[in-house]
Amino acid sequence: xxxxxxxxxxxxxxxxxxxxxxxxxxxxxxxxxxxxxxxxxxxxxxxxxxxxxxxxxxxxxxxxxxxxxxxxxxxxxxxxxxxxxxxxxxxxxxxxxxxxxxxxxxxxxxxxxxxxxxxxxxxxxxxxxxxxxxxxxxxxxxxxxxxxxxxxxxxxxxxxxx
Numbered sequence: 001x002x003x004x005x006x007x008x009x010x011x012x013x014x015x016x017x018x019x020x021x022x023x024x025x026x027x028x029x030x031x032x033x034x035x036x037x038x039x040x041x042x043x044x045x046x047x048x049x050x051x052x053x054x055x056x057x058x059x060x061x062x063x064x065x066x067x068x069x070x071x072x073x074x075x076x077x078x079x080x081x082x083x084x085x086x087x088x089x090x091x092x093x094x095x096x097x098x099x100x101x102x103x104x105x106x107x108x109x110x111x112x113x114x115x116x117x118x119x120x121x122x123x124x125x126x127x128x129x130x131x132x133x134x135x136x137x138x139x140x141x142x143x144x145x146x147x148x149x150x151x152x153x154x155x156x157x158x159x160x161x162x
Contacts, residue, residue: 001075003113003117003154005113005114008104008105008108009112009113010107012105012108012109012113013112013113013114013122015109015113016112016114016115018035019031019032019035023115023118024115024134024135024136025135027136027137029069030069030074032071032073033058033077033078036056036077036079036080037056038057038058038077038080039055039056039057039058040057040058040073041057041058041059041060041061041063042059042060042062043059043060043061043062044061044062045061046061047059047060047061047075048076049061049076049079049080051080051084056080058073058076058077058080060072060073060076065136067133067137067139067141067142068105068137068139070110070137070138070140071106071110071138071142073102074105074109074110075102075106076102076104076108077089077105077109078096078101078105078106078109079102082101082105083098083101089116097151107145107146108143109145110136110137110138110142110146111132111136111138111142111143111146111147111150113150113153115136116132116147116150119132119135123128128147129143129144129147130143132146132147
């Protein structure tokens with residue numbers, strides 16, 4: 001079966017290839033911000049990112065689970081790498097666009113398609129989701145949504161040229 005990557009999937013794959021991450025066990029949240037020269041800090045407020053005179057920092061809310069830290073980091077990473085401006089001062093539609101873009105990136109970054117293509121499903125859907133959640137260090141609901149989206153895209157390719 002031929003799988004056609006979207007631009008976002010290609011972008012995520014290129015990032016991981018540059019970092020030398022080929023499989024889920026390679027993913028290292030310490031190396032990613034180091035590669036992009038981004039500081040990570042924890043604070044009691046809501047997670048966010050700032051860029052002051054080129055000093056890029058992602059502030060992660062204290063008290064989150066490891067899974068929440070990973071997915072929130074991916075969301076904020078997209079803002080740090082691609083978005084500009086103060087969301088408090090921008091039009092609400094543009095702010096919504098940035099949030100949707102960061103969420104799409106988060107799902108693909110935490111569970112990249114090129115890695116999902118290498119994984120054989122387990123006997124049941126539920127077992128597969130538990131396995132993927134553990135493998136990619138995300139929670140069950142996150143893994144379920146991402147895997148369903150992935151399977152739907154994969155299935156769409158089968159019928160695209162009928």
